[in-house]
Amino acid sequence: MLKGKTTIHDISKALGIDSSTVSRALNNSPRVSNTTKAKIIAKAEELGYQRNSLASNLRTNKTHTIGVVVPRISRNFFSTVISGIEETAYEKGYNVLICQSLESLEREKKIINTLVSNRVDGLLISISMQTTSFQHFKPFSDYGAPIVFYDRPCNFEHCTNVTIDDFEASFKATEHLILNGCKHIAHFGGPQAITLYQNRKKGYIAALKKHGLVFEDALCFENQLSAKDGAAMAKTILKMDKVDGIYSANDTAAISALRYLKNNGVAVPEDIAIVGFNNDPISAVIEPALTTINQPDFEMGKQATTRLIAHIENKNGPTNSVILSSELLVRDSTKRF
């Protein structure tokens, strides 16, 4: 007989105890005597019993499972967020179902359907870059499962948003450069159609203003911030021959620029200092000369999960959104090895 197919009825028969008592015992109900409980548990192990969660969840109408939708697990930021989510979820007795949208709206819709039909208790989602309408979240909230949006906020019904304060982070980054003596700071910016990059630029401008530096349009770049872009911008900057600081809205461009500068005999951070948003652990090891903005990724996962579970277990909880702060991570800029 296949052990895995053991049911509470098998235990029930083997012991001459009713299956409902077996169920209670296995759920550690206080309404079963310790002796029978012990007997039942022993038998369960002997028969290799494994609860059928499908049946249990169907009956209780609760899965103790949280659906997590992420654009890409390979991005360090998101995988760290997931770590935070998992830690909090497991701690509180929830399982986690991870799905990647790969930035595709179509795929996001499919995922939502699957999660709904699997009746997850709640949803944590960072929407895809293609997502502009939110109708596909409706079936979710309709069946009473709460949603928390993390990193990429969303005005859907009264859902909670957990985000990072991009303005503040950029402000601090730029200010750091200024306080270290930079007078002409370039900004490597991302697509201004995206709120996130807008805010990062605003923070940069605000810091300049506060410290009485002039905003120069020529020092403001806007592109995809790829490695190629980074090198190209560095080249442009060198030609201008006055830039002494760079604030980059992501790390790929920052690192690429840094390498270009070094290869062309520019000392970093002595000649040109660089602060990059985002921090990838590998690049940090490789480029200790780079100061980065350390995003609260793990913390974001924890916060979002805590809020979500609060909503799941207490439907009338508040839907306060959360804005998290980042920290500047200034590394040892001397040769490390």
Add this chain to the structure above:
Amino acid sequence: MLKGKTTIHDISKALGIDSSTVSRALNNSPRVSNTTKAKIIAKAEELGYQRNSLASNLRTNKTHTIGVVVPRISRNFFSTVISGIEETAYEKGYNVLICQSLESLEREKKIINTLVSNRVDGLLISISMQTTSFQHFKPFSDYGAPIVFYDRPCNFEHCTNVTIDDFEASFKATEHLILNGCKHIAHFGGPQAITLYQNRKKGYIAALKKHGLVFEDALCFENQLSAKDGAAMAKTILKMDKVDGIYSANDTAAISALRYLKNNGVAVPEDIAIVGFNNDPISAVIEPALTTINQPDFEMGKQATTRLIAHIENKNGPTNSVILSSELLVRDSTKRF
């Protein structure tokens, strides 16, 4: 009324058609007339019906879900494997449940339990580094669900293994260095307790032998291959003043060594050529001077999934293990920017 809670009975009542017919229609059974089928589907959409997979799976004893256990999703190699798994699984109508063991045996055991109690149809797993006994897989195979081990092989019952040919890859890497004129090639090796690193060393030795080079114990390192290790080994090598090539069993150590060398005025690959196992996309951008071994990560995911699904759907299929080849990725070693 909550839309999400619509059941086939609601549709049944609304239409005056029996629920069994509704069920058949929604499963696109040929035994329902097209007219009633259309009516039912229309009504289902109108009511926002979402199938309850819990009930369906319970009844059919099939979840169309594959459990995937991975040591760490943040490692590029694994997240790419997952992409391959997802692609194949979705194509064949399966869902994927991703779990991270974080290299912990205890956690791996818990995951297995959850997956079993959720009755996934099959398991794809890369075991944790702590895993040496395999008893915890028993409940899995006991209830008839097949297992495929990927990347880290396992002699458990007659399960399929999908792995990479480490010997061959190392051989090719080392040979590449030799063919490019290297005479004294150092080997940055990982813990020799792990089969994988053993095989990588064997491939290195075999290549030396084939080309009549002497194996020198002093050039063979064994450590965790961290960034620190990489720099330390590079330092040692420089002192020896004869090494002209490095074959590293991972990329972290390779990149770190490369940077140390460059910082000390050594030209790469002109003075010392480096080939590193594993390739991280970011480091590839940063260090075009590095030749890497391009592992068939995506392909591995696809292969493993294809095998698993074959076993799920045809219980008596063969359990042939698969060994995949890697490719040397020689990058433009000139200054890229």
Add this chain to the structure above:
DNA sequence: CTGTTAGCGCCTTCAC
């Protein structure tokens, strides 16, 4: 403390 009964939502014989 333990047993009885019923049903979660779906699918699948078996009839007609």
Add this chain to the structure above:
DNA sequence: GTGAAGGCGCTAACAG
């Protein structure tokens, strides 16, 4: 082509 009936495995009243 459709309806009736039963059960997947578990839990939650309600009794006793």
